[in-house]
Amino acid sequence: MIQINIDFQKCKACEYCVSICPKHVLALGEAVNAKGYHSAEVRFAEACVGCAMCAIMCPEAAIEILKSKDKLSERSEQ
Amino acid sequence: MEFEYIYKKPSALTSKANSYCPGCMHSTANKLIAEVLEELDMVGKTIAVFPVGCAVLSADYFLTDMTIAAHGRAPSVACDIKRCRPDKLVFAYQGDGDLSSIGMCETIHTANRGENIAVIFINNAIFGMTGGQMAPTTLVGQASTTGGKSRNPDDVGYPVKMCELINQFKAPKYIARFAMDSVPHIRDAKKGIRKAFELQLNGGGYSFVELISNCSTNWKTTPLQSLEFIREKMIPYYPLGEFRVPEEM
Numbered sequence: 001m002i003q004i005n006i007d008f009q010k011c012k013a014c015e016y017c018v019s020i021c022p023k024h025v026l027a028l029g030e031a032v033n034a035k036g037y038h039s040a041e042v043r044f045a046e047a048c049v050g051c052a053m054c055a056i057m058c059p060e061a062a063i064e065i066l067k068s069k070d071k072l073s074e075r076s077e078q
Numbered sequence: 079m080e081f082e083y084i085y086k087k088p089s090a091l092t093s094k095a096n097s098y099c100p101g102c103m104h105s106t107a108n109k110l111i112a113e114v115l116e117e118l119d120m121v122g123k124t125i126a127v128f129p130v131g132c133a134v135l136s137a138d139y140f141l142t143d144m145t146i147a148a149h150g151r152a153p154s155v156a157c158d159i160k161r162c163r164p165d166k167l168v169f170a171y172q173g174d175g176d177l178s179s180i181g182m183c184e185t186i187h188t189a190n191r192g193e194n195i196a197v198i199f200i201n202n203a204i205f206g207m208t209g210g211q212m213a214p215t216t217l218v219g220q221a222s223t224t225g226g227k228s229r230n231p232d233d234v235g236y237p238v239k240m241c242e243l244i245n246q247f248k249a250p251k252y253i254a255r256f257a258m259d260s261v262p263h264i265r266d267a268k269k270g271i272r273k274a275f276e277l278q279l280n281g282g283g284y285s286f287v288e289l290i291s292n293c294s295t296n297w298k299t300t301p302l303q304s305l306e307f308i309r310e311k312m313i314p315y316y317p318l319g320e321f322r323v324p325e326e327m
């Protein structure tokens with residue numbers, strides 16, 4: 001299982017992550033952060049393959065990606 | 079459930095939002111430097127020298143020791159610090175107005191002396207902070223507030239290629255140009271920064287790492303459009319690659 005954490009306040013809505021994600025997991029959200037940006041949000045978490053391309057492209061280091069260490073739980077989910 | 083990181087924010091940066099514009103690759107460059115410092119376990123043993131220009135906004139964002147130099151003087155300040163504190167990792171972080179315009183003299187003589195520092199050069203082909211004036215690196219045909227709709231080489235000459243210029247000197251050890259517009263390019267750029275820092279730590283020598291960057295605010299593009307400008311206009315004129323690598327690397 002992959003977990004994507006986007007820092008709501010650090011995102012500046014540049015859309016690099018949205019455009020780079022091969023699985024179209026991310027999109028800009030409706031909510032506006034303290035600096036006035038429509039922060040990116042996770043739309044289709046289940047499609048994420050954990051390639052971390054979004055996190056590598058994000059200038060703000062606003063995206064962190066984690067994966068579950070538990071191989072068994074991964075298998076039972078499938 | 080137990081999780082492990084695939085990508086984790088580097089610990090050398092504060093957790094607050096920085097002041098760069100959306101999509102500005104100063105932020106990308108900061109992130110890469112911070113990742114390398116963390117990997118080399120040098121966060122607490124580094125002195126950064128920031129310049130004048132948007133590049134100075136990084137001073138608010140890094141958790142290393144640092145100082146800020148007068149416009150263009152960052153490499154001179156960096157080499158003074160390195161000569162006094164050879165145990166520290168010292169780098170100068172400069173924009174193109176700072177490094178190739180007002181600071182050209184300092185840039186060239188620091189390189190020619192082969193000072194044991196790393197210079198990270200952010201080339202966004204324009205003066206960012208002051209509102210889009212022409213830089214020595216502004217492309218032929220590119221608009222700027224002081225060069226008009228299109229840089230005219232008959233009037234103001236051609237854009238300066240800093241890596242190629244520094245490659246004329248004998249003393250520099252590592253000279254390379256990278257871009258930050260795509261995942262493979264960002265990976266290469268990080269490897270280059272790492273080589274520059276490792277070189278300084280292992281015996282030493284001058285390194286110059288140019289990072290082709292953007293300024294969508296003054297280019298008057300969206301961040302995504304600025305990626306196209308980098309690919310279509312910047313990289314063809316400023317070829318990417320390593321110009322000089324020490325034999326042992």
Ligand SMILES: Cc1ncc(C[n+]2csc(CCOP(=O)(O)OP(=O)(O)O)c2C)c(N)n1
Pocket residue numbers: 130131132133149172173174175176177200202204205206207208213293
């Ligand atoms: C001695 C001096 N001259 C001029 C300025 C005005 N000034 C501030 S930033 C800047 C240009 C910086 O451009 P660049 O180095 O390309 O950095 P960027 O903002 O694009 O990161 C200038 C000319 C100054 N602060 N000090």
Ligand code: SF4
Pocket residue numbers: 006010011012013014015016017018039040054057058059060061062063
């Ligand atoms: S790349 Fe980063 S700053 Fe840009 S929209 Fe995505 S999360 Fe936000």
Ligand code: SF4
Pocket residue numbers: 097098099102103104132202206207292293294295296
């Ligand atoms: S003005 Fe340009 S160089 Fe300065 S922060 Fe904005 S995009 Fe970056």
